Amino acid sequence: MQKNKNILQLLRKVFGLLQKKQKWGFVLVLLILAVSAVLNQFTPLAIGQLTDHILDQPGFSFGSILPFLLFILVVNVGNQLIQIVRRLIVEDTATRAEKTAREKAVHSLLSAPLSYFRQNMTGNIHGRLNRSLDGITKLVKLVFMDFAPSIATSIAAIVVIFSQLPTIIALLIVLVIPVGGLIVLRQISTQKGIRVQLLQTKSNMDGTMVELLNGIETIRVYDSVDFECQRFSSQSERLRAREMKHHRAMALYDGLKFLNEAVFHVLVIGASVLLASQGVISVGTILTAYLCFTQLTGPLRELHRILDELAENTVLANEYFRLVEIPQDFSYLPVSESTQVPSCNAIEIQGLSFSYPENPDRIILNDLSLSIRPGEFVGIAGPSGCGKSSLIKVLTKLEQASGSLTVGGKPLSDFTRSQLADLISIVPQSPFLISDTIYHNICYGCKRQVTLEEVIYAARQAHIHEDIEKLPGGYSFKVSEAGGNLSGGQRQRIAIARIFLQNPQILILDEATSALDNTSEKYIQAEIEKMQRQNGTTILSIAHRLTTLQNCDRILVFDQGQIVRQGKYQQLIDQPGIFQDMYKGILK
Numbered sequence: 001m002q003k004n005k006n007i008l009q010l011l012r013k014v015f016g017l018l019q020k021k022q023k024w025g026f027v028l029v030l031l032i033l034a035v036s037a038v039l040n041q042f043t044p045l046a047i048g049q050l051t052d053h054i055l056d057q058p059g060f061s062f063g064s065i066l067p068f069l070l071f072i073l074v075v076n077v078g079n080q081l082i083q084i085v086r087r088l089i090v091e092d093t094a095t096r097a098e099k100t101a102r103e104k105a106v107h108s109l110l111s112a113p114l115s116y117f118r119q120n121m122t123g124n125i126h127g128r129l130n131r132s133l134d135g136i137t138k139l140v141k142l143v144f145m146d147f148a149p150s151i152a153t154s155i156a157a158i159v160v161i162f163s164q165l166p167t168i169i170a171l172l173i174v175l176v177i178p179v180g181g182l183i184v185l186r187q188i189s190t191q192k193g194i195r196v197q198l199l200q201t202k203s204n205m206d207g208t209m210v211e212l213l214n215g216i217e218t219i220r221v222y223d224s225v226d227f228e229c230q231r232f233s234s235q236s237e238r239l240r241a242r243e244m245k246h247h248r249a250m251a252l253y254d255g256l257k258f259l260n261e262a263v264f265h266v267l268v269i270g271a272s273v274l275l276a277s278q279g280v281i282s283v284g285t286i287l288t289a290y291l292c293f294t295q296l297t298g299p300l301r302e303l304h305r306i307l308d309e310l311a312e313n314t315v316l317a318n319e320y321f322r323l324v325e326i327p328q329d330f331s332y333l334p335v336s337e338s339t340q341v342p343s344c345n346a347i348e349i350q351g352l353s354f355s356y357p358e359n360p361d362r363i364i365l366n367d368l369s370l371s372i373r374p375g376e377f378v379g380i381a382g383p384s385g386c387g388k389s390s391l392i393k394v395l396t397k398l399e400q401a402s403g404s405l406t407v408g409g410k411p412l413s414d415f416t417r418s419q420l421a422d423l424i425s426i427v428p429q430s431p432f433l434i435s436d437t438i439y440h441n442i443c444y445g446c447k448r449q450v451t452l453e454e455v456i457y458a459a460r461q462a463h464i465h466e467d468i469e470k471l472p473g474g475y476s477f478k479v480s481e482a483g484g485n486l487s488g489g490q491r492q493r494i495a496i497a498r499i500f501l502q503n504p505q506i507l508i509l510d511e512a513t514s515a516l517d518n519t520s521e522k523y524i525q526a527e528i529e530k531m532q533r534q535n536g537t538t539i540l541s542i543a544h545r546l547t548t549l550q551n552c553d554r555i556l557v558f559d560q561g562q563i564v565r566q567g568k569y570q571q572l573i574d575q576p577g578i579f580q581d582m583y584k585g586i587l588k
């Protein structure tokens with residue numbers, strides 16, 4: 001009962017992916033089906049009539065059967081034309097449903113909490129998404145294109161069977177349905193678990209595959225191709241063994257279904273011949289009974305296949321809705337306060353504590369308090385793993401911390417994602433480049449229209465213009481995935497060029513110049529300081545290369561999630577402590 005309810009709920013959700021026009025299309029398809037199902041039944045009736053009333057007539061001429069043959073031809077051609085129209089409607093519905101489903105899934109994934117991506121491998125998510133989308137499309141097609149016609153044709157066949165044949169033969173014919181149904185139900189229930197396992201194993205392999213492709217250079221340098229192939233091969237073997245187990249079971253059930261049909265086939269022929277020999281039915285009725293049986297077993301076989309595929313695609317569709325129903329990240333939840341963005345860019349932090357949701361016992365930021373003036377240039381230093389990047393994640397609302405954090409007097413929790421994007425720009429440790437032109441990479445995230453001149457100006461400020469000019473196509477040069485055809489320093493400078501275009505009120509630099517040579521770093525540093533002076537930009541800069549922080553108004557020294565010291569660059573170097581140790585290279 002619960003199972004049926006779940007399937008109905010699932011089908012309702014799939015139906016929800018269709019637009020109004022497609023729902024009407026569904027009604028049209030049902031009408032077409034009803035017509036088609038009736039037309040399908042004319043052939044056995046016509047053949048029975050032909051045998052009993054035409055062939056028996058004295059002085060039979062071939063001309064007298066021509067109208068019958070023409071009728072059968074018209075009925076069959078008409079039926080095929082109807083099928084083509086139905087197919088086009090169904091394909092249109094399925095492709096539209098897939099488009100809607102894909103868009104919803106992409107939106108859901110891009111708004112999911114970051115912890116979801118730490119718990120699920122990229123390839124795994126991608127593999128599951130693609131397979132489950134296939135499942136949704138197939139489910140739509142099965143329900144629209146296959147399921148209803150088979151049901152309609154089976155019902156029409158049953159009506160004809162009971163109206164045209166003696167009850168005993170009719171009952172014998174339709175008994176093939178419940179027996180076959182029981183076999184299919186057993187097949188579905190025993191195979192569900194293994195289907196879920198197969199899906200998981202395939203997704204895990206997708207995850208491993210993408211992980212390997214991302215590490216291709218390391219794999220080559222470490223010469224670990226054989227090792228990785230072996231690792232992959234054992235996963236593949238487990239998958240193969242599971243698939244074979246599934247196929248063996250499926251073959252067994254197919255055999256049982258075939259046996260069921262074969263037994264009833266023989267029973268129907270035997271019983272009708274017996275009745276004809278006793279004069280209860282005519283010879284033509286034997287033929288009609290035989291054709292009615294095949295008329296029923298055709299769609300019935302289809303129904304068995306459909307029910308099985310329905311079960312398989314239900315597993316995929318459930319997976320799809322799990323992806324679509326991932327709760328939104330906290331930062332997309334509606335904000336409670338006014339939508340006004342403050343004009344001031346001061347940052348106030350009081351009693352801020354933070355742990356990653358996967359590991360709540362490990363405190364990363366510990367009761368942090370801090371005031372940053374508007375337009376202040378603050379450096380952040382500290383040993384690796386002390387929580388510098390985590391603080392930036394909290395500030396950019398990527399992670400949620402307890403305590404108070406306000407920007408321009410307004411709590412961070414009251415900022416929408418869009419407002420924050422207008423306010424804060426970040427150059428992260430590993431810049432995100434899209435596989436598009438240099439021009440589009442520099443414009444990335446900019447909501448206003450940007451001219452090529454502006455992009456060139458920003459690129460000059462980021463000391464990358466000359467490099468771009470040397471690339472084939474210049475600003476039209478196509479960046480490959482993750483910026484694979486650019487150097488680390490070029491990738492960083494493209495990300496830096498973005499901030500000059502965006503001119504943010506708050507700028508966060510997380511190891512933004514770590515891959516740059518000294519000349520480029522100094523040049524960019526000067527441009528950033530110019531921007532700060534002109535626009536009053538508040539800047540937070542994390543750097544391991546301490547000289548990067550030389551011109552900061554203040555440097556905060558972090559250790560184990562707390563600020564242990566703060567001051568100017570020279571002051572901190574002169575004082576014994578973490579900063580001095582880092583300066584001397586004692587501490588990393």
Ligand SMILES: Nc1ncnc2c1ncn2[C@@H]1O[C@H](COP(=O)(O)OP(=O)(O)OP(=O)(O)O)[C@@H](O)[C@H]1O
Nearest residue numbers: 118356358359364383384385386387388389390391
């Ligand atoms: N998702 C996570 N779950 C649990 N702990 C995490 C997670 N991500 C990072 N950490 C831990 O949080 C701590 C702080 O990490 P963070 O990246 O903020 O350090 P950092 O000071 O920026 O280091 P680095 O200078 O090396 O970049 C580290 O010890 C790290 O192991």
